[in-house]
Amino acid sequence: MTSAVDEAEIRRLTPAVLGVLVRRGADFAAAEDAVQDALVEAVRVWPDDPPRDAKGWLVTVAWRRFLDETRARASRLRREALTREQPAPGPARAVDDTLQLYFLCTHPSLTPSSAVALTLRAVGGLTTRQIARAYLVPEATMAQRISRAKRTIAGVRFDQPGDVATVLRVLYLVFNEGYSGDVDLVAEAIRLTRQLADVIDHPEVAGLLALMLLHHARRDARTGPDGSLVPLAEQDRGRWDTAAIGEGVAVLQAALARDRRGEYQLQAAIAALHADAPTAPETDWVQIVEWYDELLRITGSPVVRLNRAVAVGEANGPQAGLAALAEVDAGVARHTAVRAYLVERDGDPATAGQLYTEAAREAMNTAERDHLVKQAARLHHRR
Structure with a gap:
């Protein structure tokens, strides 16, 4: 009976197999080509004849492919020396x-x-x-x-x-x-x-993993049935992946406990506060601003400064947000869209509508453009 190939397992073994070939003396480019050939062969052969030692099988096949290619282009002296000096293929030693x-x-x-x-x-x-x-x-x-x-x-x-x-x-x-x-x-x-x-074992690796898990947890709620963009405040939080949020928070807490903060841990901390709020109005914007302050000190990033302006606007009111936005380079992507949002919250829908129209022309993708066009139309209809 033919069994399915576990492609995820094959892909998991890829770096280990490639590492073995490189340590045996293979040039990286040639080794990588040989490993790719071995992966293709595994997909073809394993369903009918699964190996007992998957990694050893891949190493053996990849090494043979590498030797065949080397022999095809190298001199007799070189290939004899290569064959004589290198260890025989087989189960690989446990080096990651x-x-x-x-x-x-x-x-x-x-x-x-x-x-x-x-x-x-x-x-x-x-x-x-x-x-x-x-x-x-x-x-x-x-x-x-x-x-x-x-x-x-x-x-x-x-x-x-x-x-x-x-x-x-x-x-x-x-x-x-x-x-x-x-x-x-x-x-x-x-x-x-x-x-x-x-x-x-690095806290920023954990921080990035936590950030990815927390962002990915909101994936299903980010778009409507028609593919339209759903802003964070309007998302159905019941569609968020609570298991991913739980894992992300646990990974983040362990990283932060080591007191070696970096940009990915800080971004993850902000994402965790969003994930922790039962509803949008219950978001702890004051603490989010504090995290943005620390992130800005570390990175000096204009994008961080822009996002901080939004958080300041939520925590301290739209005029405070606009004051923070005035410190951001107007050429930063989505600057106009943020200004439109804060101006609307400050009670000037006519100007906000014009800004949304301008922001739509600057949009980074179709979904973002369509969302901004709808915001502009909504305000124009209110006039």
């Missing part, structure tokens, strides 16, 4: 190279888009086709992007220390892409961040 692979795939020499693509393929185990569909680009384009990324890091030593902050930025980029095509990048980002948390 996942963390080093994260560092390698998010190397500072890579562009953010290249780092994301390489991480999804080499660490995430996704195929080039799946990544291309997720990012809505032709497969050939994504293949070129991944090939360029592998060439860029070809000379990077596998044992060099990496930057956790860079890894987290790349994972956050994956998370913010959301869902498109046949790959849920939000779920993939959470899976990879969990995997990272398993191999590195």
